[in-house]
Amino acid sequence: MDVNVQLNNSERLMPFLFTIGDFLLCIPTFMNCSTFWTALHFRPKLKWSIEDPNQNFPIVDIFIVCCNEPADILIDTVRSALSLNYPKDKYRIWVLDDGKSNEISNYVEQISNKYSKPDIHYRRRFKEINKPHYFKAGNINNGLSELNRLQNELPSEYLLVQDVDMILHPDFLLRTLPHFYHDRRSQLNESIAYVQTPQRYYNVTPGDLLSQALTGVNAILMHSDSKYSSTCIGSGMLIKLSILNEINRFPVDSITEDFNFSYSIHQLGYKSIFINEDLQFGLQPESLTAAIEQYKRWCLGNYQVIRLNPCSSIHKNMSLFQFCVYFSIGIRLWYCFPQLYLPIITFIALWWRLPFILLRNVQICKITLALTWFQYILHRLVLYTLFYDIVDGHDSTERTDVEAVSMKAIATLPINPVLCIIQIVERTIQHSLWMSPFYLVGFITTLCKLPKFTATNSFPSIKYERSKLLKFLIHIAFKGLLFHILYIIFSLNLILSYILHYSKQDASRLPQSLWQILLIIVFIVSLMPPIWFILFPPQVPDRKSYLVYDNHDENKEPFIKLNPNVSLYPVTKRTTLRILILPVFIILTCIINMHQLHYNPHYILAFLIRA
Structure with a gap:
């Protein structure tokens, strides 16, 4: 009709x-x-034993990055790093301060005098006026410059980048390092560039009104991991130092250095791993302003990466799946x-x-x-x-x-x-x-x-x-x-x-x-x-x-x-x-x-x- x-x-x-x-x-x-597109991927749980006499433990540097956050938050993160179940002479802690907190510097000096191992260092970045500082990426790169000066004395193989509010699980290194190897002991997998762990938050309010638990982010990472294509999320990422030397340290042309870094890594054909284990616990912003600005920063920074690399979005070493992952995340700002x-x-x-x-x-x-x-x-x-x-x-x-x-x-x-x-x-x-x-x-x-x-x-x-x-x-x-x-x-x-x-x-x-x-x-x-x-x-x-x-x-x-x-x-x-x-x-x-x-x-x- x-x-x-x-x-x-x-x-x-x-x-x-x-x-x-x-x-x-x-x-x-x-x-x-x-x-x-791919099936959900749950990786097997691997763990080294600290009591194994045949285990060769690599040296790891831990960067704790801070910028004007409350000192007590940083102090708790440093405490969690000091109590890691890992040989104390096999890792170093670096507090990279982009602010001007004397309380933090005094605390680091106090505990470094009290404990001989692990080594703990404090670095405050000097910022010249009217010169770009490149925010968190610049702070990490400044720490890498300091680290290079010690490489002749005690060369390290891995770098753990940790946010100031992310408390580490005691077995963090014992559970993440095995994923860099073909087996649990010796044969290194040269194609793996970094291992990423999920960010869990212990102050999410009942009902999660502002959707701050970021469960959807972990879902994307788990699906992406089936193709070794999970992106970095800023904290809890364990990286091979040799990879950073290859890409000339962290890229600085975006305010989301994590997304920019993983984008650069996958363009070179390297692989990444995401393990869905609760190994770090942090804080979500408690105020509405902070929550909104955090979401905006993530979207604007990811969009910067895609906008600044229009011709290289499809790279010969990147698969179609990887391109779709980065492109869909990068243009999320346009979804508005x-x-x-x-x-x-x-x-x-x-x-x-x-x-x-x-x-x-x-x-x-x-x-x-x-x-x-x-x-x-x-x-x-x-x-x-x-x-x-x-x-x-x-x-x-x-x-x-x-x-x-x-x-x-x-x-x-x-x-x-x-x-x-x-x-x-x-x-x-x-x-x-x-x-x-x-x-x-x-x-x-x-x-x-x-x-x-x-x-x-x-x-x-x-x-x-x-x-x-x-x-x-x-x-x-x-x-x-x-x-x-x-x-x-x-x-x-x-x-x-x-x-x-x-x-x-x-x-x-x-x-x-x-x-x-x-x-x-x-x-x-x-x-x-x-x-x-x-x-x-x-x-x-x-x-x-x-x-x-x-x-x-x-x-x-x-x-x-x-x-x-x-x-x-x-x-x-x-x-x-x-x-x-x-x-x-x-x-x-x-x-x-x-x-x-x-x-x-x-x-x-x-x-x-x-x-």
Whole structure:
């Protein structure tokens, strides 16, 4: 059956704009899925024994990079490095200070005088005025220059780069070094350039409102590892020093030196390894400003790498899979355009009461609507399945020998994998939209000036934000939050007026209108996390309450580990059920719509065109 009516230009245009929006959203979806082409890869757990007399332990240098962070955070990281289960004469610790902390320098001097081994060195970089310093990459390269002066005395083979807030597991080196070898003892694998471990965070708040656990990042790394193509993530990366000499140290043309480094390594044809073992535990920023700026820095820096290397993106030594991984991560900044396009177009369509589908043939219209609703259900199921493999496959049976975390600490992973999946997937979907306005403002800013590196822990704390609330709100509004506020206010007003209008005058238009309203509700919920964070800030305990300090032996530096009651990914049933309300409601709406579409012959008329 065909329906013939006269349409004005705006009614013809809107369905076309909706089609463009759907197509644009397919681009980031396809690019993200390109990293999931391969099966999830769990590497076998390897570990050297420190008591093995036949084991040849290589010399390792540990760089702890800091820049104006609180001194107590660095001190705890140094303590964890001093207590590594590794021959004390086989590794050195370097504190590379890009700030001006006398407390740190005094502490390093104190412990270096107290303990003969391992060697610990402090280096503060001298920065000339009006000369580029290259941020974290420049600080690491300065440390490499200092290291080269000692290579004749005690040459090292590996370099561990560690962020200032990342506490090391005692067996870090014993568990990572074996992956550089064909077997557990002697034959070195020359093609392996570095080994990367996941970053686990012990201060993630229940519900993970701002999606800070970065589970999705670990998922990409695990899939990429099946092709030896995992990228660096800034901390917990153990690197062959000979590789750094080959590429002339760390690249300095991006504020994300880790992504830039791994990009350069894979261009040379080297391989990388990612091991999904909890071997470092760090801090996520507790304030909204710091969280937003951290996400922006990652996206802007990765985009710099791709933008500055347009001709070498496809390199003869890089596979198609590696190109897709780097390209999809590098252009993630551009995803903000399609993410914002569809909410705006949906709002405009509802404001002017325009149809979002333009088909004259009833049968084709039915098929199109059914596929649209089925696609939404399938999209959720695919995401749940992908993350279920990660959560359910996260083996906890061997955690008993991990001193930093007890079995109770990770009880949410093996016992409630479904709750974890729901929270991870829904927070990830929300994050992709609510961060888009901030990415857009950051992208526009980079057109005028280059992005700057700012240490995450240098941003104001959540307590400071609350004490300067008006100043904070004005600042964050111009950074992108103004879009969230205006969209939510106008959308709620529009939904209310729209329902009242059609419920009184033309109830037959409600099926299509409700579908548009449902889309806008999805957008409102996805834009809410930063506003919810401002209205109801999470209770952030003192950092040291998460940690346990062991001072049993006065002749040794205090051993530090996580409190057994700390969960690396806290999940509560109440929070998860609240998150689950919207997707369940939408899925039920899709099912009801498809049922009505099949059994009610008049139901389709509202979706065709406005007569």
